[in-house]
Amino acid sequence: MNKNIAIRRVRSVHRRAKPTDTRELGFGRYFSDHFFATEFDRTNGWNLTRIEPMRPLQIDAAAICLHYGQEVFEGLKAYRGKDNGIYLFRWRRNAARLRNSCSRLMMETVDEEFFGRAVKTLVLVDQDWIPNEPDCSLYIRPTIIATDPFLGVRAGDEYAFYIIVGPVGAYYPGGFNPIRIWVSDEDVRAVKGGLGEAKTAANYAHSLCAQQKATALGYSQVLWLDAIHHQWVEEVGTMNIFFRTKDEVITPPLAGTILPGVTRDSVITLCRHWGIPVQERPISIDEVIDRTASGELLECFGTGTAAVISPVGTLSYQGRETVINQHRTGELAQRLYDYLTRLQRGEEEDVFGWVERIDHQEIEELARWKE
Numbered sequence: 480m481n482k483n484i485a486i487r488r489v490r491s492v493h494r495r496a497k498p499t500d501t502r503e504l505g506f507g508r509y510f511s512d513h514f515f516a517t518e519f520d521r522t523n524g525w526n527l528t529r530i531e532p533m534r535p536l537q538i539d540a541a542a543i544c545l546h547y548g549q550e551v552f553e554g555l556k557a558y559r560g561k562d563n564g565i566y567l568f569r570w571r572r573n574a575a576r577l578r579n580s581c582s583r584l585m586m587e588t589v590d591e592e593f594f595g596r597a598v599k600t601l602v603l604v605d606q607d608w609i610p611n612e613p614d615c616s617l618y619i620r621p622t623i624i625a626t627d628p629f630l631g632v633r634a635g636d637e638y639a640f641y642i643i644v645g646p647v648g649a650y651y652p653g654g655f656n657p658i659r660i661w662v663s664d665e666d667v668r669a670v671k672g673g674l675g676e677a678k679t680a681a682n683y684a685h686s687l688c689a690q691q692k693a694t695a696l697g698y699s700q701v702l703w704l705d706a707i708h709h710q711w712v713e714e715v716g717t718m719n720i721f722f723r724t725k726d727e728v729i730t731p732p733l734a735g736t737i738l739p740g741v742t743r744d745s746v747i748t749l750c751r752h753w754g755i756p757v758q759e760r761p762i763s764i765d766e767v768i769d770r771t772a773s774g775e776l777l778e779c780f781g782t783g784t785a786a787v788i789s790p791v792g793t794l795s796y797q798g799r800e801t802v803i804n805q806h807r808t809g810e811l812a813q814r815l816y817d818y819l820t821r822l823q824r825g826e827e828e829d830v831f832g833w834v835e836r837i838d839h840q841e842i843e844e845l846a847r848w849k850e
């Protein structure tokens with residue numbers, strides 16, 4: 480469909496400042512010299528495909544995305560290996576999820592190969608922005624927005640697909656420590672039939688109110704429960720959630736309200752590969768609290784691209800705190816974190832075919848540069 484589109488490249492003459500100390504990187508604060516962009520209209524399809532110096536976007540103040548929220552995005556990372564290679568992890572999953580999000584929001588989408596070429600060429604152009612330090616990476620944010628200048632609720636006919644990238648630091652500058660979580664029993668993240676499984680801005684805007692309550696009470700993130708019974712565990716902040724008992728691992732099923740995380744799928748596959756049974760089944764907050772009290776629930780952790788694995792040490796529900804595994808990192812969380820972070824940098828045997836080392840020559844050819 481959009482396989483053969485050439486990517487025009489305009490090199491930036493200005494080099495943006497990079498922090499010299501990677502401890503200052505944080506997350507989402509720095510952006511590289513260039514961005515990828517392409518535009519869609521019904522006559523030309525995707526066109527004006529280019530990589531150009533990072534700059535503010537020019538869109539009409541009446542653009543549909545700004546008023547009615549037709550916007551979807553993705554989040555993935557490029558890693559610098561010890562062998563100096565550049566690695567991507569399961570990017571096809573992000574391409575597929577972007578397509579699903581587009582379909583949910585009635586938006587024009589891009590095919591997998593085009594997505595891959597766009598990501599890889601931009602990463603190559605700005606490869607000196609990939610930090611070398613362990614635990615640091617280049618965060619990649621592909622985004623599609625409806626750009627027609629039109630006030631009225633309808634699906635757009637014009638779209639922009641753009642990708643920005645920026646270096647991000649270690650998610651745990653102070654070490655791999657469990658987090659404190661506040662269980663929201665009033666605000667909900669998503670409802671069946673809603674937008675929960677799409678990666679779209681509305682879900683995140685909607686989460687801010689509960690997040691503010693959690694922060695004010697001294698907790699770092701919100702644990703979301705289902706919208707009807709306020710009982711069934713769904714996600715934690717912007718991560719999927721897992722529990723481990725002596726015999727198995729449990730994670731809520733993908734039933735429309737939960738984002739299908741790439742890390743979630745990787746953790747399920749890895750656990751099964753290691754001989755640890757995984758159940759994708761509804762788990763209630765009462766079960767979590769009761770089985771923690773009885774000593775059956777041994778660990779809890781969140782999974783997501785940003786943190787990879789984030790152990791949960793304390794849950795606050797209706798004013799009472801439940802401490803899991805004495806607020807220490809569990810052995811499975813640590814094992815998964817170590818394995819995945821090494822695999823993502825090409826330091827583990829890639830048994831599942833999840834890791835792609837970017838081949839410079841192939842990409843130069845694929846890009847069909849028009850300088």
Ligand SMILES: Cc1ncc(COP(=O)(O)O)c(C=O)c1O
Pocket residue numbers: 554714716717718719738739740741742743782783784785
């Ligand atoms: C709401 C939500 N859930 C789960 C995840 C984890 O998904 P992934 O593992 O693909 O990063 C994310 C992050 O993208 C998220 O925003």
